[in-house]
Amino acid sequence: MCGIAGAWRKKGALDKTQFENALNLMQHRGPDAMHSIKTQNLNLGTQRLKIIGIEEGNQPRSDKSGNHLAFNGAIYNYPELANSLNISSRSDTEILFQLILNRGIVKTLKEIRGMFAFSFYNAQEDLFYLARDRMGQKPLFYYQDEGILLFASEIKSLKKLMQLNDIAVQINENAIYHYLCYSNIPEPETIYENVFAIPPAHFLKYQKGKTSITSYWEHQYLPKENLSFAEAKVKVQHAIENSVKIRLRADVKKGLFLSGGWDSSVIALEASKHEQNLQAFTVEYPFQTSQNESKIASETAQKFGLEHEVIRIDKSPLTLLEKSISTFDQPLADSSALPNLAIAESASRHVKVMLNGDGGDELFGGYRRYFTAKNISYLAFTQYLNKIIPNGERRSELGFLKRTARITSSSDSERYLLFTTDMFQDHDIPSLWNHELETSTSNLIKSHFNKNLSDLDQLMHWDRTFNLLSGILVKMDRASMAYSIEARSPFLDHQLFELMNQFPDSFKISGFNRKHILKSIYAQQLPKSVTKATKTSFEAPLGNWIKNDFRTLIKDLLLNPQAKIYKFVNYTEIMLMMKGVKYQERNTQYMIYSLLVLEMWLQKDN
CATH class of the missing domain: 3.40.50.620 (HUPs)
Structure with missing residues (x-):
């Protein structure tokens, strides 16, 4: 397990000390060892957490032919892969390196089983690969243009590398809007313009200033297998x-x-x-x-x-x-x-x-919303009850019924956010948002819609x-x-999902x-x-914190018309929400929390 970072520059590598200063910002990801290499055009480094192959797994991995690997993660099937390569090694890093050299990037990605993000550079062909695991457990962010490729496990290191190259680091306004809808920033977008996450189950190829991104795996929901429930239980266990x-x-x-x-x-x-x-x-x-x-x-x-x-x-x-x-x-x-x-x-x-x-919930169907999705046609009648059902605590039966009524009254593109965060939506834009949007949330959701899937499979895929x-x-x-x-x-595990x-x-x-x-x-x-226990979600007692621990902070930050968030959202609209005049039916606790986090982040970032 590591933090990795790299910089390829057409005009020549960065100063080694400067590069390592950026790498060291991720020391928490790997405090056991730090190593970096510098070639004519390349800086590559790792902060290593020693988990597998304590003595054998040092990296970056290099050979005399100019191949270099920096790897973050764990390849769980490395002993089996070692046998297939006829190699004796207790290092999953070494096995990954040899696998790429022997079988190429595509076959390697299809064979390895685990969580990973890695970079592989072939100096003879001046060719870079960046790759990420199927589910997206391990992060990898990048910036690129025709003369430069920068990447890191965390944005803080990538941001430093950009600054070392005199590249402007600017806030992505579109990402802030999406954050207020989703409670996070949907990948591959990030909070900064021109900084992206490598998508899960994809690899990036960079050569001579040209970039391509290719998928090597995806969720396949159809066709369904014809087997008994008893047979399925044996397979799953x-x-x-x-x-x-x-x-x-x-x-x-x-x-x-x-x-x-x-x-x-x-x-x-x-x-x-x-x-x-x-x-x-x-x-x-x-x-x-x-x-x-x-x-x-x-x-x-x-x-x-x-x-x-x-x-x-x-x-x-x-x-x-x-x-x-x-x-x-x-x-x-x-x-x-x-x-x-x-x-x-x-x-x-x-x-x-x-x-x-x-x-576990996304794999087996644990959320209450999955019951609603599977039975959406039978619950259509609840839309007629929407106006007469009072608002209740979200986790209560009344609160769930109210949200179901709102869901069945909404269009497909609106339903996903109602199913999940229930915060801001596109129809709030005229009164809420102070800028133009490049991509609306509804269009982002629609881009992952498959009309051939059942309502349950579609919701699980969106999740x-x-x-x-x-x-x-x-x-x-x-x-x-x-x-x-x-x-x-x-x-x-991707095999479990398959x-x-x-x-x-x-x-x-x-x-x-x-x-x-x-x-x-x-x-x-x-x-x-x-x-026999009632299902509870692993959530913090946010309502208690907002009323007590965060109360003064919310007052000092969010009630201030000069707060940084009001560059993006309308102050009056937020005051109406906090006074309970608007949005009472929504997840207002998380709406307030999301604004508080955003304000604190904006103050720290600037």
Whole structure:
């Protein structure tokens, strides 16, 4: 696991010390070793976190022919690939390097299984490749023109490289609008103009000033496989066990994040079959909240023989908020990033690898909105109740019914944001937004629409494209790497997604039962406290924080007409929202939080 950065310049390489200053901004991603190389036109460097091949995995990897590799991530099937190459090595970096040399970039990408972002440079052909894993777990950002290619694992380092090359770093106004709608900035767009993320499951080719980006994998939902539910259960259980098992391959101590829910409990069960000294970590808040699941998690840990530590979130939420602003290189309005940072900080005292349950909802159908999507035609009648159903707490049954009524009353392009963030939308632009838009949110959503998919498959695909990629995975990567923790997610295995994509909707949602196939497999193997518990999302107590801990900060920043956010959004409109005059039916807590995060980020960036 590493932070990587590079610069290719037609006019010659950067000064080595200057380049390493940019690289060192990512020291948290790899504090164990820093190395860089400089050739006539190239700077390439890594900040390494030693996880696999402690002594053998040093990089950048180079040979006498002028091939250079910088790699961030973990290739879980590296032993099998080593055998296929007839190579004896315990380094997944070395295996990746040899695989590219022997089989080329396309075959390599199709064979490796894991999370990764890497650069490969062939000096003889003056050819660069940048590549990213299928789900987009590991980040990689770039800037390019005809005479220069700059890239880094984090935007802070890329921004520094741009400044060293006298390239203007300007705010992307369009990205700010999308952020206020999605609560994150949808990739490949970033907060800065002309800075992009390599899309997941793609590789970039750069040669002689020309760039192309090519896909090597994508989600395939059709055709559906014709098999029984019993046969599917056997396949899924085997795939989950295998996915967890290979993610235990590491030369350092491992742990896992354990909540009171199904996903992390399943991973705890499967991991305990293959690892004896796992340590589990659970969050607990210092006040009563539905998010406190430590008692259930403790029972699960005891059942599967895991060490268990309860992490009490006793740090000031303001302290965690300030840490999140400095950790995330662009605005991210997910308040659960704050406890994620606390978990990573505590876990880093004990382990270097942490398994987690990310992707379980998007894979198996865990969100309430998936029930709505699957049954949207039967719920059409609720649109006639929209005006008579009062607004309720969002997580309550009344709140869910109200949102369902609004969803069924809306067009397809509006539904996704109602299903998820329920913040600002395109029809708010005339009263809200102070600039012209290049791309509306509805057009962005429509660009990922497939009329041949079921309503459930379409919603799950949108979630994977927006919410998972640009929100959940960003949060997990940056929060864990801020404390030099490698976060591994068994449910994000691409082979698991290929398998689940083949199954009909009824295998995921059956009646009112979500995650139908997962629960059918593990219902008898998990503690009853897990299987009988009401589903809760891993969210911070944002309402409590807004009313108490953030109250003064919100007053000082958002009520000030001179705040930086009002360059982009209308002050009067935001005041109407905060006074409860407009947008009462929406997720106003997150709307306020997103504006607060944006203002703090703008102040820090400038």
